[in-house]
Amino acid sequence: MEPKLVFAVLLLISVAVSAEYVRPPPRKTLDFPWSEKPSSHPQQVHISLAGDNRMRISWVTDDKSAHSTVEYGTSPGKYSAKSRGESTSYKYLFYSSGKIHHTIIGPLEPNTVYFYRCGGQGVEYQLKTPPDQFPITFAVAGDLGQTGWTESTLDHIDQCKYDVHLLPGDLSYADYMQHRWDTFGELVEPLASSRPWMVTQGNHEKESIPLLVDGFASYNSRWKMPYEESESSSNLYYSFEVAGAHIVMLGSYADYDEYSDQYHWLKADLAKVDRAKTPWLLVLLHVPWYNSNKAHQGEGDDMKAAMEPLLYDAKVDLVLAGHVHAYERSSFLNAWLFDLQKRVHNGNSDPCGPVYITIGDGGNKEGLASKYVFASCYLFAPFTLPESKHC
Incomplete structure (x- = not known):
């Protein structure tokens, strides 16, 4: 079978048109009615990849004595294995989190449905592991938030037969209001508990207060990613492999110059990639490093200057970003507006550079960034990537 990745981009695609399209304004932030659960029952369950054939199950309990155990198996109600994990919690001014559990299960079979229960309490969940060979399907949505548009995006994702969700930053838009991390966890649980969600941080995750609160305390406590498994020193950047793809999640808000830990980690990680595998x-x-939208112009320039040569030398195929609340992709046009080349390096068309895609309007409260250099309209659409062609 020809190797391919299928990406379901559940955001807004920009195409040049003569008629002007006006998208409805942002929908209101969702209200979440209080739902009483026993304190030992799991809440905000989500899963992520955690090394070869393993999955990390994360959840929160109000009961600080609840166990960080996961029972699991391939038949409903019949658990043939059990794993014990770790837990953490954090304080943010007057807010105290529940007990946050992270438990790794496995080894697991690829492309298989597993049933699991967290802490021996509450309802049974089920997950499906990704395949170990092509084709593999990703859903990609950045800047989610918690609005009516977020619900719409999640509904579209739910209709897509995807294997892994990729989220390039700005998850909850809690913006210092820590209970909004809890409501975000409940909002995404139906999807995030059944397929792995692989995320990186955005500016709305930072939440630092000088002399009082370190940045990313909430994000790092709740959304632990496989940074240790990929030999990174920080949860803000890491890599993982699934099927025939090596995926690098970079930290726009971690140091990235040539003397930084992230730079040296990235250089070493890319050097280990086996393109045959x-x-x-x-x-x-x-x-984003390339951006023709008027929003956030130039914010990625310094990181691009430091790291773009590493990506080019490694022959990266695709770079996905969020932050700008719109969709666009790299494309060089000739005088007749024929699309000649989608790959870019150093600001120029280059057949050995990556394709760059911005996908930053998953439904956040700030609305759409609609001012481009060229007129645009916005549509929902999936797209398929053919066999990888790197130089």
């Missing part, structure tokens, strides 16, 4: 090489980050 993983012919696709993808990078996700929050702040």
Whole structure:
């Protein structure tokens, strides 16, 4: 079978048109009625990839004595294995989180449905592991938030037969109001508990207060990613492999110059990529390096100057970003507006550079960034990537 990745981009695609399209304004932030659950029952369940054939199950309990155990198996109600994990919690001014559990299960069979229960309490969940060979389907949505548009995006994702969700930053839009992390966890649980969600941080995750609160305390406590498994020193940047893809999640808000830990980690990680094993090489980050929207112009320039040569030398296929609340992709046109080349390096068309895609309007409260250099309209659409062609 010809190797391919299928991406369901559940955001807004920009195409040049003569008629002007006006999208409805942002929908209101969702209200979440209080739902009483026993304190030992799991809440905000989500899963993520955690190394070869393993999955991390994360959840929150109000009961600080609840166990960080997961029972699991391939038949409903019949659990043939059990894993014990770790837990953490954090304080943010007057807010105290529940007990946050992270438990790794496995080894697991690829492309298989598993049933699991967290802490021996509450309802049974089920997940499906990704395939170990092509084709593999990703859903990609950045800057989600918690609005009516977020619900619409999640509904579209739910209708897509995807294997892994990729989120290039700006998850909850809690913006210092810590209970909004809890409501976001409940909002995404139906999807995030059944397929792995692989995320990186955006500016709305930072939430630092000088002298009082370190940045990313909430994000790092709740959304633990496989940074240790990929030999990174920070949860803000890491990599993982699934099927035939090596995927690098970079930190736009971690140091990235040539003397930084992230730079040296990225250089070492890319050097270890085996293109015979993983012919696709993808990078996700929050702040786009190429951007023709008027929003956030130039914010990614310094990171691009430092790291773009590493991506080019490694022959990265695709770079996905969020931050700008719109969709666009790299494309060089000739005088007759024929699309000649989608790959870019150093601001120029280059057949050995990556394709760059911005996908930053998953439904956040700030609305759409609609001012481009060229007129645009916006549509929902999926797209398929053919066999990887790197130089």
